[in-house]
Amino acid sequence: MLTEGRLAFGFSEQSMQYPRLNAQNWAQWREPILLLEAQIYEPSRQDTPETLEGIICDGHGVSLAAVEGDRLAGFCLGAPLEHFAHVRGPAEDPVRGSATALYAADTLVDAHYRGQGIGRELKVRQIEAARSEGFKSVCGRNRAGLANAMWRLNTSLGARAVHIIEKDYQDGIEPDICIYYHMALPKP
Ligand SMILES: CC(C)(COP(=O)(O)OP(=O)(O)OC[C@H]1O[C@@H](n2cnc3c(N)ncnc32)[C@H](O)[C@@H]1OP(=O)(O)O)[C@@H](O)C(=O)NCCC(=O)NCCS
Numbered sequence: 001m002l003t004e005g006r007l008a009f010g011f012s013e014q015s016m017q018y019p020r021l022n023a024q025n026w027a028q029w030r031e032p033i034l035l036l037e038a039q040i041y042e043p044s045r046q047d048t049p050e051t052l053e054g055i056i057c058d059g060h061g062v063s064l065a066a067v068e069g070d071r072l073a074g075f076c077l078g079a080p081l082e083h084f085a086h087v088r089g090p091a092e093d094p095v096r097g098s099a100t101a102l103y104a105a106d107t108l109v110d111a112h113y114r115g116q117g118i119g120r121e122l123k124v125r126q127i128e129a130a131r132s133e134g135f136k137s138v139c140g141r142n143r144a145g146l147a148n149a150m151w152r153l154n155t156s157l158g159a160r161a162v163h164i165i166e167k168d169y170q171d172g173i174e175p176d177i178c179i180y181y182h183m184a185l186p187k188p
Contacts, residue, residue, distance in 0.1 A: 016118065017067045018125050021075065023057040029065060032072040040108045044171040045143065047106060055079045055105050062102055062129045066109070066118045074109035076122040078102045078130065081139060088165045089141050089180030101182075102130040104140035107150060119153055127157060131185040138185065143169065144177040151179060159183040 021029060030049070033056075037046055047055075056063045061079035065072055081101040084090035095101050104126065109119045130138055140159075142151040151159075163180035170176065 015068055016073065016121075018064050018121065019067060020129075021056045021063040021065050021077070022061075023059070026053060026056050029072060029075075033065075033075060036072060036075070036108055036110060037106065040111070041106075042146065042171065042173065044169040044173075045146075052077070052106070054083070058083065060133075062126050062133065062135075064122055064125055064129075066113070066122055068113075072110070073113040074107075074118050074122060076104065076107040076126050078104045078126060078138070078140075087141070088168050089163055089178065090139070092163065093139065093180075095137065095139070095182075100134075100136040102126075102135045102138045104138050119150070123153060123157060127183070127185065132188050134188070136185055138183045140181060141165075142179045142181065144179055145175050146173070154181060154183065157183060 019025070030053075033052060034049055037052065055061055055077045058079040061077070063077040064075065066074040079102070080099060081090050081093065081096045081103040082099065084103045084105070085096065090096055090103060107119065107122060127138055140154070142154060144151070159181040160183070161179050162182050165178040165180060167176050168178045
């Protein structure tokens with residue numbers, strides 16, 4: 001729904017596009033993705049270019065961009081949980097190995113575009129795509145404090161904390177608490 005608030009920010013839902021990110025368009029979006037990743041996440045939450053490429057180019061992944069014109073406003077990335085065995089949360093998750101869960105790795109919106117519903121739209125579209133592509137759940141990690149907006153958004157979409165992990169980021173920023181969550185998806 002087009003709201004006055006969104007028009008006041010100068011973008012309309014018609015002008016924001018939400019294309020899938022994949023191996024076909026990774027090269028096109030690589031630079032702006034790496035730029036936003038470095039601008040927005042503190043170093044301990046940044047993924048390497050190789051990790052981002054691996055997630056986006058995974059044929060079973062669900063990654064989307066928010067694009068206005070040729071400008072990247074945000075993105076959300078996800079790939080099967082099995083790829084994240086080295087990450088606390090997925091590492092201990094008994095669901096890993098069943099090939100039924102999508103791990104939501106990164107979600108961000110450029111500060112210029114925040115508070116206009118883009119983050120919610122990205123997540124709703126990712127969840128719907130995951131559901132229709134056969135996943136039974138979406139899981140992920142949110143840092144308490146720095147990712148409070150994301151945690152509120154995820155809980156409003158059905159996320160429930162299943163594991164609280166302390167002192168995983170180890171970057172001197174408090175709180176150093178990671179919330180690992182599951183979000184059950186209804187059958188397609
Ligand atoms: C989290 C983030 C993606 C939200 O993007 P956004 O486009 O501003 O979000 P939306 O406008 O769609 O708002 C969605 C919800 O987020 C929450 N939210 C947004 N801004 C918030 C804020 N400043 N404080 C608290 N909650 C906030 C609200 O629950 C909001 O709910 P509503 O839809 O009922 O209003 C964005 O804040 C961001 O990029 N944060 C930095 C990166 C990060 O930490 N990502 C999560 C870690 S993976």
